[in-house]
Amino acid sequence: MSAIELESIDTILKSINSAIRGKKLYPAGHPAIAAPMTKSYQTLSELLRARNKIFIGMAKDVLVFEENPIMDGDKNLGEFIHRLKQKEIEGIIFEKGLLQKEFFSFIDILLIDDMLKGRELQQMLASKNILHISIKSLQTGRNILETYQDAVAAVRETMNQVRMGKVPKTWDMLTKVVSGMTELVLSDKNAMIGLTMIKNYDGYLFNHSVNVSILSIAIAQSMNHQKADLHTIGIAGLLHDVGKTGVTEDIIKKPGILSSSEWDTVKEHPVLGSKIIERMEGMTALISRLVYEHHMRYDRSGYPHTELPLHPLSMIITTADAYDALTTLRVYQKPYHPVEAIKIMNNLSGKHFEPNTLKSFVAMVGLYPIGTLIRLSTNEIGIVTKISPSGNLSPVVKVIVGADGKQADKSYEIDLSVGGKNAPTIAAPVDPLTKGLDIGKFFEEEAQAATL
Numbered sequence: 001m002s003a004i005e006l007e008s009i010d011t012i013l014k015s016i017n018s019a020i021r022g023k024k025l026y027p028a029g030h031p032a033i034a035a036p037m038t039k040s041y042q043t044l045s046e047l048l049r050a051r052n053k054i055f056i057g058m059a060k061d062v063l064v065f066e067e068n069p070i071m072d073g074d075k076n077l078g079e080f081i082h083r084l085k086q087k088e089i090e091g092i093i094f095e096k097g098l099l100q101k102e103f104f105s106f107i108d109i110l111l112i113d114d115m116l117k118g119r120e121l122q123q124m125l126a127s128k129n130i131l132h133i134s135i136k137s138l139q140t141g142r143n144i145l146e147t148y149q150d151a152v153a154a155v156r157e158t159m160n161q162v163r164m165g166k167v168p169k170t171w172d173m174l175t176k177v178v179s180g181m182t183e184l185v186l187s188d189k190n191a192m193i194g195l196t197m198i199k200n201y202d203g204y205l206f207n208h209s210v211n212v213s214i215l216s217i218a219i220a221q222s223m224n225h226q227k228a229d230l231h232t233i234g235i236a237g238l239l240h241d242v243g244k245t246g247v248t249e250d251i252i253k254k255p256g257i258l259s260s261s262e263w264d265t266v267k268e269h270p271v272l273g274s275k276i277i278e279r280m281e282g283m284t285a286l287i288s289r290l291v292y293e294h295h296m297r298y299d300r301s302g303y304p305h306t307e308l309p310l311h312p313l314s315m316i317i318t319t320a321d322a323y324d325a326l327t328t329l330r331v332y333q334k335p336y337h338p339v340e341a342i343k344i345m346n347n348l349s350g351k352h353f354e355p356n357t358l359k360s361f362v363a364m365v366g367l368y369p370i371g372t373l374i375r376l377s378t379n380e381i382g383i384v385t386k387i388s389p390s391g392n393l394s395p396v397v398k399v400i401v402g403a404d405g406k407q408a409d410k411s412y413e414i415d416l417s418v419g420g421k422n423a424p425t426i427a428a429p430v431d432p433l434t435k436g437l438d439i440g441k442f443f444e445e446e447a448q449a450a451t452l
């Protein structure tokens with residue numbers, strides 16, 4: 001990062017600070033407020049011309065820009081730091097495309113002396129149409145599992161209303177959970193991807209929908225899609241199989257091969273789903289289109305048949321959908337190990353999957369994806385919990401079974417990318433079923449532990 005960039009950040013922060021101070025002393029519209037507001041917005045927009053995102057955070061009472069501490073020798077940033085602390089904000093992400101009115105309302109929100117903090121504040125941003133600013137809150141760890149469970153409940157409720165013949169009135173519920181999930185994907189992507197290992201055999205459709213939503217948001221984010229797209233794809237992911245409520249349970253749970261008429265019924269679900277969405281309040285034409293297109297496949301060998309170009313976001317849902325389906329136990333299929341699932345999908349690149357989308361997905365989860373159980377060269381067994389930025393063949397692993405084959409007393413994490421002479425390497429993937437391990441449960445407990 002250049003000295004000029006650091007200087008711009010300094011200008012932005014000082015101007016925000018003056019605006020906040022000004023707002024306490026002068027009436028709205030006073031030049032002591034308007035001038036620094038405009039200046040900080042302009043400087044921010046200039047910086048965002050060369051970058052997709054700007055992250056300003058707090059680390060131990062010191063402001064940071066990306067990873068660089070911003071020294072406040074003259075104590076010029078006191079008001080701003082005070083507001084961040086009071087609102088339990090750990091970081092602010094400004095994105096390319098930021099509008100002046102979004103920035104101005106955001107500063108107003110910082111000044112409101114109400115109880116809204118952390119995660120609720122993030123949800124408020126979405127409801128005020130502030131789509132190019134996100135906040136990372138201190139409460140993240142506490143809420144990750146809760147958010148996942150809220151999402152499952154929102155899908156269940158939507159599908160129940162459909163089953164009762166109603167047009168679901170769940171837009172508020174769905175947008176709220178999608179805002180929460182998007183925030184968590186931005187701030188704690190590894191843990192969120194870990195949670196997609198929760199596969200509920202009985203409530204398959206609900207958990208599958210949430211998993212597809214999380215993975216889709218994460219892929220879209222890694223492909224640098226804007227926040228508005230993340231929101232759209234999050235909702236579409238939650239509802240992509242809502243049309244399956246029209247397919248009877250015995251067909252969905254039928255072991256073995258479906259008859260051709262049964263298969264025809266299943267193939268209706270994207271059309272049915274998009275029709276349900278069209279009637280729901282709050283939904284957009286794009287959400288309905290993504291649901292309609294989710295089984296068409298990149299080479300259009302899927303259903304319903306089309307010759308028209310597919311929306312790029314549909315290709316993301318198709319990728320997320322396949323990965324979650326492959327790694328889940330079904331009546332007709334044992335779950336594939338994540339490593340195998342990635343191989344199968346790579347073989348279908350350019351066929352079922354759009355190559356760049358698939359590439360971004362694999363770069364994100366790694367060749368040993370998060371949630372993979374592996375044996376190390378030390379004979380210990382562990383679960384992949386994070387992807388190392390340095391290489392997707394050397395992830396971070398949490399060791400849970402010692403070299404003696406016994407459950408480790410204390411699990412510990414090792415970063416395989418660190419290397420060194422005696423550093424362990426991955427020997428082979430291990431099937432969790434043979435070890436009696438529930439990987440989803442593991443991530444659930446990890447998320448729970450992070451809240452204590």
Ligand SMILES: [Fe+2]
Binds near residue numbers: 240241269294295
């Ligand atoms: Fe589907």
Ligand SMILES: [Fe+2]
Binds near residue numbers: 212321
């Ligand atoms: Fe699906």
